[in-house]
Amino acid sequence: MSRIISFNTADKADILGFLGAGNLTADQHQRLNSMHQAAEANQQDLERQDIDWGLSIPDALDHLIAGCADSRAECAGNAYYSALQHIIDCNASDPSDLGVYSKPGTFFGLLDDELRRLGVSDDLLPRGYLFSGPPREIPFRIPYPVDGTPDIGMLPLAKAKPAADAYSTALDQMDHAFTYDVQLLIDKLQFEHDEWASATERLDWYTQDTIFFSITG
Template sequence: MSRIISYRTADKADVVALLGAAGNLTSDQRRVVDAAREAARRSQRGLDDQGIDWGLTVPEALDHLLAGHASSTAAASAYSQALLHLIDGKASDPMDLGVYAKPSTFFSLLDDELRRLGVSGELLLHDHLFSGPPAEIPFAVPHPVDGPHIGMFPLARAKPAADAYRAVADHVDEDLAHDLREIIEKLECEHEEWEYATRKIDWYTQDTIFFSVTG
């Protein structure tokens, strides 16, 4: 079954600040949480229709995260989905990076090819796509085996990564070249928006590309 990788940009600290904030929400955080609760209910209806049990419902998992814990180790997928809803509430509109039959395999092969051509390891994507939630979350969030998976990549590295990829794009295996060029264009677009907003919008603090791997 194919899996969809999507991405959005947000301030990582703003996302982390929601975890454990249930009793002390600002008006903006309350708006984000209300939207996340509605999205969680929609997600759960979809799971119920498919007969899928994640150990907790997505709304229950969201309540746990807001209360400052993720104590049900059997509900990793529910926690991951709930966290994605919180991220979406603080982030730009999601965009698709691509659809892949085996995304981990594909990006491992792409990393190997780019590394062979001299691209620095810190600019490669595989480990970032599957990095998990922010390490700054003050409690452990279990990692789902089957997803959805969460990843992160610093916005400040988007342009260096795109430049490094473009410099070798003509030399990568032809089976990888088309997808690589699409990734380059998307990283360049995110950099341009980040650079403009950082210069022109005084309240703008987004610093992270958040990935989700679903399906």
């Protein structure tokens, strides 16, 4: 089954602020309403496909907001990751697509091997951040989806340009099977760096610091 990788940017602290939150601000309440609407629409789409995870996405969202992810349903992780993605999306920029891959874990694993061979440091290898999982600062464990989808990844915006530069340096020497996808990744990372650098310089209220990746399919 093909999987779609998309991404957006956000302030990681904004995401964490909804997980186990106590008294929500007026702005957070407004965002939470949007999250519930998105979760309900997502759940209705699953039901039209006769997919039952044993935990609804709206209920999973309520669990995360309450500060827990303790459902014993076999596919609870799928619902929790979907709910977390709605929290991310309602606090982030509009999403953009990176690409569609039949086996993204395998492809980016092989790409990591190629980039490592060409001298790219481990902390900049794409599979590591595309499949990093939720923020480690979340104070409770979220079970992993049983089939690995949806999945979540993260890259600090401060590493976008170092990653793009490292890939650019390696581009001419790598196996041609990877060059199209690597050039696409370079362009996306460079664009996000430029937007981040410009906004950080011009806007005193701008706090976005993380690229969040979503893998669905």
